[in-house]
Amino acid sequence: xxxxxxxxxxxxxxxxxxxxxxxxxxxxxxxxxxxxxxxxxxxxxxxxxxxxxxxxxxxxxxxxxxxxxxxxxxxxxxxxxxxxxxxxxxxxxxxxxxxxxxxxxxxxxxxxxxxxxxxxxxxxxxxxxxxxxxxxxxxxxxxxxxxxxxxxxxxxxxxxxxxxxxxxxxxxxxxxxxxxx
Amino acid sequence: xxxxxxxxxxxxxxxxxxxxxxxxxxxxxxxxxxxxxxxxxxxxxxxxxxxxxxxxxxxxxxxxxxxxxxxxxxxxxxxxxxxxxxxxxxxxxxxxxxxxxxxxxxxxxxxxxxxxxxxxxxxxxxxxxxxxxxxxxxxxxxxxxxxxxxxxxxxxxxxxxxxxxxxxxxxxxxxxxxxxxxxxxxxxxxxxxxxxxxxxxxxxxxxxxxxxxxxxxxxxxxxxxxxxxxxxxxxxxxxxxxxxxxxxxxxxxxxxxxxxxxxxxxxxxxxxxxxxxxxxxxxxxxxxxxxxxxxxxxxxxxxxxxxxxxxxxxxxxxxxxxxxxxxxxxxxxxxxxxxxxxxxxxxxxxxxxxxxxxxxxxxxxxxxxxxxxxxxxxxxxxxxxxxxxxxxxxxxxxxxxxxxxxxxxxxxxxxxxxxxxxxxxxx
Numbered sequence: 001x002x003x004x005x006x007x008x009x010x011x012x013x014x015x016x017x018x019x020x021x022x023x024x025x026x027x028x029x030x031x032x033x034x035x036x037x038x039x040x041x042x043x044x045x046x047x048x049x050x051x052x053x054x055x056x057x058x059x060x061x062x063x064x065x066x067x068x069x070x071x072x073x074x075x076x077x078x079x080x081x082x083x084x085x086x087x088x089x090x091x092x093x094x095x096x097x098x099x100x101x102x103x104x105x106x107x108x109x110x111x112x113x114x115x116x117x118x119x120x121x122x123x124x125x126x127x128x129x130x131x132x133x134x135x136x137x138x139x140x141x142x143x144x145x146x147x148x149x150x151x152x153x154x155x156x157x158x159x160x161x162x163x164x165x166x167x168x169x170x171x172x173x174x175x176x177x178x179x180x181x
Numbered sequence: 182x183x184x185x186x187x188x189x190x191x192x193x194x195x196x197x198x199x200x201x202x203x204x205x206x207x208x209x210x211x212x213x214x215x216x217x218x219x220x221x222x223x224x225x226x227x228x229x230x231x232x233x234x235x236x237x238x239x240x241x242x243x244x245x246x247x248x249x250x251x252x253x254x255x256x257x258x259x260x261x262x263x264x265x266x267x268x269x270x271x272x273x274x275x276x277x278x279x280x281x282x283x284x285x286x287x288x289x290x291x292x293x294x295x296x297x298x299x300x301x302x303x304x305x306x307x308x309x310x311x312x313x314x315x316x317x318x319x320x321x322x323x324x325x326x327x328x329x330x331x332x333x334x335x336x337x338x339x340x341x342x343x344x345x346x347x348x349x350x351x352x353x354x355x356x357x358x359x360x361x362x363x364x365x366x367x368x369x370x371x372x373x374x375x376x377x378x379x380x381x382x383x384x385x386x387x388x389x390x391x392x393x394x395x396x397x398x399x400x401x402x403x404x405x406x407x408x409x410x411x412x413x414x415x416x417x418x419x420x421x422x423x424x425x426x427x428x429x430x431x432x433x434x435x436x437x438x439x440x441x442x443x444x445x446x447x448x449x450x451x452x453x454x455x456x457x458x459x460x461x462x463x464x465x466x467x468x469x470x471x472x473x474x475x476x477x478x479x480x481x482x483x484x485x486x487x488x489x490x491x492x493x494x495x496x497x498x499x500x501x502x503x504x505x506x507x508x509x510x511x512x513x514x515x516x517x518x519x520x521x522x523x524x525x526x527x528x529x530x531x532x533x534x535x536x537x538x539x540x541x542x543x544x545x546x547x548x549x550x551x552x553x554x555x556x557x558x559x560x561x562x563x564x565x566x567x568x569x570x571x572x573x574x575x576x577x578x579x580x581x582x583x584x585x586x587x588x589x590x591x592x593x594x595x596x597x598x599x600x601x602x603x604x605x606x607x608x
Contacts, residue, residue, distance in 0.1 A: 030427035063460035080198030110226035
């Protein structure tokens with residue numbers, strides 16, 4: 001279990017770093033495009049497509065699992081906090097299982113679609129053509145690691161182990177600035 | 182029938198503490214499965230997350246968050262606060278007034294209220310403590326000052342509102358200027374009244390010489406350059422709102438690294454905080470979009486509009502009920518989540534009642550501002566207290582007088598819609 005947790009954390013952190021790099025690239029390419037257009041009348045073509053299909057997808061999905069590990073997904077904790085621990089745990093397992101089903105579906109269908117797009121060699125039909133398959137696989141990767149994180153969290157609760165480095169957004173305000181806008 | 186059951190399930194699960202994003206996704210998927218079957222549900226699950234994230238317009242969200250996170254960790258805002266308190270620190274309550282002034286400055290630079298509250302707690306709390314300000318008063322000032330960030334453009338909730346309702350973000354930003362200034366004005370009045378009534382909450386500080394005051398001005402130039410870049414860029418038409426977000430984030434990055442003392446650890450923190458917040462917001466948007474498909478299939482929004490239209494109530498009464506609903510939701514649920522959660526249902530209703538979408542966006546943002554500082558879930562108070570190691574109860578106590586001012590501003594906005602609609606109407 002411990003070993004598994006280390007590997008999972010490693011994966012989460014690795015894909016998050018890729019997400020961070022994509023965030024930096026998003027900033028850089030949009031600035032270059034705007035600057036090129038404004039100062040030299042020479043916009044960079046393809047910025048729009050790359051930003052949408054690759055950078056934004058990576059930024060959104062590659063951070064999902066780590067956000068779950070930090071327990072930073074918004075929830076109303078008012079009732080949950082006042083329930084007996086055993087009931088709260090049971091509810092938490094139900095919540096997690098329901099989420100696992102949906103995100104396992106998302107992982108499966110996006111991976112299938114990404115694979116099909118690669119096999120059929122599909123490209124976008126814009127000024128600049130880029131392949132679409134890999135960008136679907138990014139969604140599948142992010143959702144997949146997220147699903148594994150959910151399964152791991154569920155097992156932790158069932159086995160009575162403390163979750164990773166999670167915290168409650170309500171009790172530790174200093175972390176809230178990290179977690180929300 | 183299925184629609185009613187799923188809606189009840191949604192409300193029950195959110196109330197019981199299931200994360201809002203996942204509740205929306207799970208209920209939406211379940212509803213779609215029951216209404217139209219497995220394969221249409223899977224095709225919604227296939228395309229919705231992808232299409233939602235692959236949005237050039239929504240790339241504004243991570244970029245503006247990044248800008249705020251970078252600014253909060255460098256010294257640009259610190260210099261701004263320093264200049265403000267050198268100029269007005271000697272007035273009674275001057276440090277508090279300077280904190281509001283610096284919050285306005287930060288608001289013009291960023292659209293994230295918790296980043297603003299976190300930055301101002303680190304910067305202004307030590308000064309206010311040093312001169313013996315009452316802790317709850319200082320916390321109140323910091324927490325409400327932070328909320329200015331989302332009314333004064335650029336603003337994260339207004340961007341989301343604009344994207345979700347297809348309202349012009351540029352016009353929404355313009356509409357936020359006067360209400361933001363009005364709110365700041367009411368905070369200043371609240372501070373002055375409180376200090377008059379209880380002088381001991383804000384002991385006087387030393388007076389600074391004119392040379393010291395003028396020497397603080399060059400330190401504010403990075404902030405002014407950034408404001409010119411971002412807002413000047415948007416309103417001169419040179420760049421779009423998305424590009425302004427990228428230019429702002431890049432500007433904050435470069436300036437903070439060159440002159441703002443931002444180091445590698447700060448940069449890492451800023452990027453990681455931005456990714457976490459972005460994932461959190463997009464998870465809710467994606468969940469809401471999946472749920473939105475289900476709503477569209479069941480025609481609930483249309484039926485709701487018809488039903489409310491047939492109610493024997495005047496439209497202003499329905500509007501007041503909607504606003505009250507937002508204020509109540511703001512006690513318990515995160516503000517961004519409320520906007521995304523309710524707009525698909527509420528926005529068509531408000532339009533059908535004949536209200537201005539820009540004006541309603543501002544009203545909504547005002548209720549969001551108040552929700553950020555009201556117990557039991559007042560995020561800005563948690564952030565201010567967390568960052569300064571103080572008691573949350575003190576924070577909420579300090580916020581209370583300011584909430585009265587907020588209520589007055591909300592009433593003014595409702596009765597004089599032109600406060601919000603005047604500037605955009607000039608465009």
